[in-house]
Amino acid sequence: MEVILTEFYLISGFLGSGKTTFLKQLISFFKDKKVALVINEFGKQGIDGLLLAELSHSMREVNNGSIFCACRLEQFVTTLQELTLNVPEIIIVEASGLSDPTIIKKVVKERDVFSEINYRGNICIIDSKTFPKVIKTALVCKKQLLCADIVLLNKTDLVNGKEKSEVISLIRSEKPNVTLFETSYGIIPADMEKVINVLNIDTESVSVNIIKDITLQKYLLKLTDNIDIDTLKNFLNSFINETYRIKGFVKIKNALNYVDSVQNSLKIEPFDGIVNDEAVQNIVILSGNGMKTAEAIKAACYKYPYIVLSIE
């Protein structure tokens, strides 16, 4: 009897590179198949999880209070084992933007318990605009690229021709032969099939030297219910330079908003999905090497004294 293997796709990339946007398209590409998702996020506040909850047959989050995925490895393995019991046709894992995905690749490819899984590859999303900067400051950024089977060079609409050539050279200098597709807004210009087919090749064996990035920082701010949009913008903008990413859901005048910032560009947009009450008014802030985030948040709280109820 022929054994049908579950196809396994890994999506990686630094914070704000466009993983979730791409993931939504990948799920719709597989719309006729039984898809299981694993989302790896920071802490209990699984924001991407809330955004993706309705899109797949089953979804698990590997969160539970820890920031970086390598340390939740056993939890990830257990989650994956549970998911395979339902024999999905496709498993997609979105690794956290601050994680080194090498370990996931190694586990899935080398552990015997996953013999029914066909590891198809790691799609690494790279933000054309911010990559030259973050690869210098965030250790995981380079690890994500080195472990990639395909690179999607995203947000090419935000850079000019010269900048794009430079970022491609930078990628090639680290990983010379990686297959690279250019995208904007996480949207594949050619059809997704072409991308997926590149992954039909047997991916290279995994040689790892796992290094931790101890400079990564995470803060969770609980905000007051009584807040207006201008004050929120001013408050967040006052320390945005000292962050990689700000994300969360904030209710303003009874309307839910999704707050998202990537590399100093803040967006606050209405959100019409359903969000757990616990997640509302929570803002997750991520930062790293060389950033004086704690001091900057403290100064912002001093300047806007009634906005923040607690900081974790």
Next chain:
Amino acid sequence: MLTPKQILHKVLSHELTDQIPWVPFAGVHAGKLFGYTSSEVLTDADKLFKSLIEVNRLYRPCGQPIVFDLQLEAEILGCELMWADDGPPSVATHPLSETKMIPCRCTIPQKDDGRLPIVLDVMSRMKKDVGETTSLYGLICGPFTLASHLRGNDIFIDMFDDEEYVKNLISYCTDVAKAMSDMYIEAGMDVIAVVDPLVSQISSAHFEEFLSPCFEDLYSHIRRQGVFTSFFVCGDATRSIEVMCKTKPDCICIDENVNIVVAKEITDKYNIVIGGNIPLTSIMLHGTQQDNMKYAVDLIDNIKDKRNFILAPGCDMPYDVPVDNAIAVSQAVWQTESVREIIKNYVAVEENIDVELPDYNNLQKPLVEVFTLDSATCAACTYMMGAANVIKNELSEKIDLIEYKYTKKVNIARCKKMGVVHLPSIYINGRLAFSSIIPSREVLLDAINNLS
């Protein structure tokens, strides 16, 4: 008859033995036995295993380390390393130098991290092959040296300006040390050696304030798992031997900067074993076979109460130590009487190397001279040199800075002529300014400015 391992364990249990135990700290030197470079032996499990088996065969140790690399944890935690062919790597960058924060506990090393898979694999293989007769040492980076690796030279300023931060960082590093110990114990190590060379570079008051609780906690954590603990320090740790004893390790290992006879009086008071302290460069690296035999026999003879004593090199043996010299020490240990006979008329020949000292009274600008074992391989020396480099970068052409590494014969001669007693030391315009105390930027700057 007792096995070499049993002899060592009896001594570590404070029992009297007929035989002095010997533990050659052959780190990267092990690779030299087969012509492997330091980086080869620290990154290739097969080469490391083969080299360690050869150490075991040639040097007949009671105990031996698997790797002597204080940068292993630092590398996992994001320090970039500078590799050398003939010495352990040194730390080139400090991840917390610009980001003064306490890392998340979730970054604490695990079995798959960095070079740990290689080390754990070789530990298991050594346990299987020689573990019955040889006690195996798992060496971990001590909390203070690891904290310095992560934060860089600023930690010496933080100790004055932000005590709370230093305490929290050392607490994180202690948790790292516990995790490393647990993995090494599981892989079969009999002794966990906590190697913290930078301990010798702070005052005993600072030791008690910042380090005592962490070390005591760490040793009790290790001892609860039924293995021995050893506290390695290098440099002039004389002032800290007593406070080190109070943290209750089973053994303290010292180098040639400390007078072992005097130190043993203190360790005996606390019923703690002392190990050491054959000079690494002047005897083991540059001496003859007879020099090594004589030093070992004299050292054994100088120790009046033979309990609580292990003969060992002062620290990690230099890569290029001639094999014959280490074998000579081994012979002196195992056949002490016959070796005593061989060398009874031997008088060491002093090599006369003429060294010209600068005209200190007529210098054009301040001259900062740093005397080190080797800043590329010895952590205490790295940070002493680092402190001087900080000032040199700031003052640029206004001062002259030079490092004299004790690994070169000509520099040994210079040390003698200058009267340098302890390494690392900083001399300013020919006068001793800092001996085994790493100065903060401000303190060193003051010392230079006060000249004029």
